[in-house]
Amino acid sequence: MKMTIGNFLFMRLQQIGVGHMFGVPGDYNLQLLEQMKEVDGIEFIGTCNELNAAYAADGYARTNGVGALLTTYGVGDLSAVCGIAGSCAEHVPVVFISGVPPLYAMKNRLRVHHSLAEGDFDNIMNCLKEFTVVNTRLTPGNAAEEIDRALIRCWREKMPVYLQVPSNISYLMVDVSDFKLELKLPASDPERLESAARHIAKLLNEAKKPALLIDMDADRSMLVEGLTSVVKKRQVPYAAFRTGKALLSETDPLFLGVYIGEASELSVKEAIGTSDCLIATAPCFVESSPMVSPSGIPITAHVYIRGGDVTVEGEVYEGVTARELVFRLTELVESCPERFEQPTSFTNVPTPQPGASLTQARLWPRMRGFIRPGDVVVADNGTSNISLTDVRLPENTKYISQLIWGSIGYSLPALLGSMMAARDRRHVLFIGDGSFQLTGQELSTILKSELKPIIFLLNNRGYTIERYILGMREAYNDIANWRYSALPAVFAPDIDTFVETVGTEDKLEEVLQKVEGCNCACFIELLLDPEDAPAALKTFGPLTAKLDYGPRGPQRTS
Known part of the structure; x- marks a missing residue:
């Protein structure tokens, strides 16, 4: 049968389970956004920048099974590379689509905007080759086969793929298969x-x-x-x-x-x-x-x-x-009798001490009691991730974090993606203030989309994980102390959001009880001492310094 290249691409994405695509509009991809409206079951979610779109697509894929993002050529592609590299490192299937200059412009090496203005259109492709298992430029002659090849390899190998769609071909009609694209693993010998x-x-x-x-x-x-x-x-x-x-x-x-x-x-x-x-x-x-x-x-x-x-x-x-x-x-395998009669319980919740300042040691056991079975818990790198390592989570909890690539700020856009994939599940995010400042603007998209996460922002006025590696009191580990509790109203003044700032154990208990009854997004700022850290981080920091800098490194005198 015949179909336009753009419609076929979006139909195939919908067939493999992509219901939402994240990205930023640009003149080389606007025609694709128009065509997306013609395909049922797939929606474009505009993000504040392309890096956040890549993180959101990654979070979406971890919950949904596969994700997708759309950028415009050059500036958009390279802005997303860090997120795509993270998906590559952590084996997350993401379909990266870029609207690129017209095919004739590339063939004739024309000097166009969003390029280096020297007629080379392979440089961006070469950058993405390092982080994708399929790297292809669609043409009217190869589009049908290349789209199917890329999507199958993305899903099978659990790795990102990169497709360039020239802006003047997406409306061209081509012969395509009338069979639904089926995803299945190769059979074993x-x-x-x-x-x-x-x-x-x-x-x-x-x-x-x-x-x-x-x-x-x-x-x-x-x-x-x-x-x-x-x-x-x-x-x-x-x-x-x-x-x-x-x-x-x-x-x-x-x-x-x-x-x-x-x-x-x-x-x-x-x-x-x-x-x-x-x-x-x-x-x-x-x-x-x-x-x-x-x-x-x-x-x-x-x-x-x-x-x-x-x-x-x-x-x-x-x-x-x-x-x-x-x-x-x-x-x-042969059956064995059960070794234990009852599951082990880890739900003991510490009694709050009135007026006692929040500490890492007391915070996380309380959070274990707050997390419900079936929740999606998202944690950014730093004290949140390290602390939650030892917190035994309830049954059917999904845990999302980026431990290998370790890009701070990943978790907030990933929360957006995961919530789009599973609106029916309660999502709880733990993010440090340093991480939040990298991607915090995506809170506006979360609120605009009427999503209702519970966000705990750990305000310890800097990079605590870095402090324990090197420079405990150095200015390079400090950050500006934003008025975080004001941001939901700034980002989404017409959206109802529960906001609190908490510095003591009894106040935390009071707020957690209120959150349980909320039917809106919740944003809780937790005030913690900059030098307070989980015990594991206090061990991790010096070991990392020794590994990174050697026995004669600057950590000896800090």
């Missing part, structure tokens, strides 16, 4: 699948001390359901890297805790280090996962499960899709 599954099942069934260690790709590769079945049937204790937090239940007695190398709790470190059948799902060994130097990386696992292969006792089984493998394991 039957013999390799069965051999790998039986090899792992034998290890598990004979093991006296089995253990599972999960990372973010357990989510990206859709392994959570199958892994849950395996651990319940075989009663396998499990731990998570910080990047795999809350993927499996943190209230089940089988949950050991978060694994952070040598800094792990003794029971977690011992269970992982002494296991006679340790299964790891696509672990990402970076220093932010074990939170120590590379010497803290765990012992070699007996089984590594990745997206398209599995290694068992050193033997590599190629052509094995992880999802099929895990579900086959559920059939092969």
Whole structure:
């Protein structure tokens, strides 16, 4: 059948589950925005800048399964690169679409705006090649095939793709497939699948001390359901890297805790280090996962499960899709009686002390009692993320953070994206004042869109995480102390928002009770001492300084 290139692109996006696209209008993409209106089930969400659009698309993809953003050529593309690099680092499927100059302008090397005015139109493409698995410029001759190729690889490989759409071709009619685009993983080689599954099942069934260690790709590769079945049937204790937090239940007695190398709790470190059948799902060994130097990386696992292969006792089984493998394991492993009768409870809430100033040590146990089962918890890098590492979250809580790329300010636009993907779920954001100042303007889009998050802004007047690495009282770790509580009214004067500033434990308790009854967005500023930090951060800071600067670095005298 025949269809315009623009309509086909948006129809395909809608077919793979993209209902919202984030971005900023520009003259090279306005025609695409007009065409988007002709496709049911997909809506454009304008953001304050392209970086925030990339973060929002990332957050949307983490909750929805795939996300998309739209920019204009050059200035828009490069503004979004940091966010796309984060999606690449953390294996998040994002479709990056750029409206670019007319095809004839590029072929004839014309000097146009939003370019370097030298006729080179490959430089932007080359920048994006480093962070995408498909990097293509659509033409009337290749559009139908390239769109399908990009979307399939984006979804299968859980990585960003980049499509340039010249501004003068999106209304051209081309021949396209009349079949709906179906997303499915490649089938495993039957013999390799069965051999790998039986090899792992034998290890598990004979093991006296089995253990599972999960990372973010357990989510990206859709392994959570199958892994849950395996651990319940075989009663396998499990731990998570910080990047795999809350993927499996943190209230089940089988949950050991978060694994952070040598800094792990003794029971977690011992269970992982002494296991006679340790299964790891696509672990990402970076220093932010074990939170120590590379010497803290765990012992070699007996089984590594990745997206398209599995290694068992050193033997590599190629052509094995992880999802099929895990579900086959559920059939092969032997059942064990439950080790515990009741789930462990972690709901003890500290009694507020009247007039006592808020502290990190007392704040986070109280937040554990505030978070409900089914919430989406979004945490920015810094004290929020580090503190929540040790907070066991309720059942079915989704946890969103950007631990590997670690771009501060990510979480607020990511909140926008995740809420667009799941309006029916309560979202709770924890963000520091330093992070907020990078992307805080996106609060206006959240409020304009009539979303109702609960935002806790930790005001500790600077970069506390950096203070504990280097420069505790140096001016470079200070920031301007905004009047944060006034911003919701500035950004959205006609939107009802619950706003409070809290500095004491009893005031926090009073505000939390009010928030529970609110049917609007809530913005709570928490006043904390600049040098107050969670215990883990006090350990993390000096270790990071040693890793970054060496034994003769400036931390010796600070």
